[in-house]
Amino acid sequence: MEEKINVRLHGSWASIYSKRVEYALKVKGIPYEYIEEDLKDKSQALLEYNPVHKKVPILVHNGKPLAESLVILEYIDEVWPTHTPRLLPDDPYDRARVLFWANLLTHQLPEIAKKVFFCSGEAQEEALKEMHEKLSLIEHEMVDLIPKDVSYIKKETLGILDLQIVTLFAAHKAQEEVLGKALIDPEKHKLIYNWVNAVKELPFIKETIPPHETLVAALRNWSA
Template sequence: MAEGDLKLLGFFTSPFAIRVRMVLEQKGLSYEYLEEDLTNKSELLLKHNPIYKKVPVLIHGDRSICESLVILQYIDENWSGSGPPLLPADPYERAIARFWAAYIDEKFVESFWGILKAGREETKAEKIADSIGVLKQLEEVFKKCSAGTGKGFFGGDTIGFIDVTLGSQLAWMKAIEKISGAKLLDETNIPLLMEWVNRFLAIDFVKSILPNVERVAEVGRVFQATIWKVDLAK
C-alpha cells in the first residue's frame, strides 16, 4: 500500500492525535490531515471508528487503525525504514517503553484532567499533588533512561515512544496551569524533566504541531464549565 494513501482524522487540541502527527512528521511520511468537528462527527469518522467514535484514526488505504498508542506502533513497524525508530529493537526495552507510555495515559492524564474536573479546592489540591507525584516518578524514569549516556530523550538521541506520549500532553499541561493556577512544570521538583521539556519543545515539527496554549485553555474552560454544570444538576 502506498504511503500516499494515508489520512489522519484528528482534532487540534487532542494530544492523542497530536502524537500521531508528530510521529508521521518525524518519519517524513506524506499524509492528509482531516480536522474533525467533535460536536458533529463526520461519516468518515463514524465509518472508520464505529466502536469508540473518537479521534485519532489513521486510515491507510482501506484499513483503519484506532487508539493512538496502537497507531504509533503500526507506523513504526510499517515504515521501519523511514526516519528514526520509535521503539527500541531490544524486546525488554520495547516492553519498558510500552509500560511507561501506558502509565502516562492511564495515571498522569487522569490526574491532571482531574484538576479541571475538581469542583472543590481540597479535591483540586489532591489532583495537583497526584500530578506532581507522577511527574516526579517520570523524572526518575528519565534519569534511568539517560544515566551516564548524555542522551537528551527517553528514546535516546531522538524522540521515541515515551517522548511523544508525554510531549503531546505539554500544551494541555500548560493550559491547565493557566486555568487552575497549579504549577506542574516546576524546575525545583523535576529539573531533569524540565530540561527534557525545553529540548522537546525546540524541535521544529513539535513547534509546528503543538497548539497555542491559550486556545487550548479556551477549550479547557468550556470543558470545565460543562462538567461543573453536570455536577450541579445531579
C-alpha cells in the first residue's frame, strides 16, 4: 500500500525559490498544504524548521523539514519517482549536467538580477551587461537542453530547468517596466525568451502569476 502523503510547503508568493517547489509539487500531482509566510514577521514554525537560513521554501514531509529549493526539488523527484514527469534525467551524466545548470540558475542569475534592481547609473548598466552576457553564454552552452520547438512544452514534459527559468523570468514584462530596460532581450536571447513565455502560458502556471500591476508594485517596493 502506498504511503499516505503528508506534505506541507512553507513559502511566499513573491519568492521564486518557493514558487519552484510549488510548481514541482503541482506538476507531479503531489497533494500538499501551502502555508504563506510573512517574511517580515516570520512564524515560529519557519524559525524552527529552518534555523540556519530562516528563509522559505521549507518542505515538511511526514513531519521532517527540508530547506533550500534545489535540495527540495531533488528530494521530490527521488521520493516520488513514479509521479511523472521526472524532474531530472535518470542517466548519471545527463543528470549531472542538468544539476550544473540548475545550480547556476539557482544562485548566479538571481544575484545578478538583484544587482540590476539595487544599483543605478553606471553600476546598473554593468549589472545589466553581466546579465545579458550570462544569458548569451547559457543559450550557447545549454543549446541541447533548451527546447527549440516550444509547441512541445507541456505540463507532462517539464523538468527542473523549465521550472527554474520560468520562476526567474515569468515577471519579465513587469521587470522591464520598472527598470525601463529588458532583462531578456527577445532578439539577443530568442531561445530563452520563447522558452520562458511558453512555460508561463501553461494553465497551471499562468493561474499562479499575480496581475501585472501587482508585480510592478512589488518590484518597485523591492528596489526602493
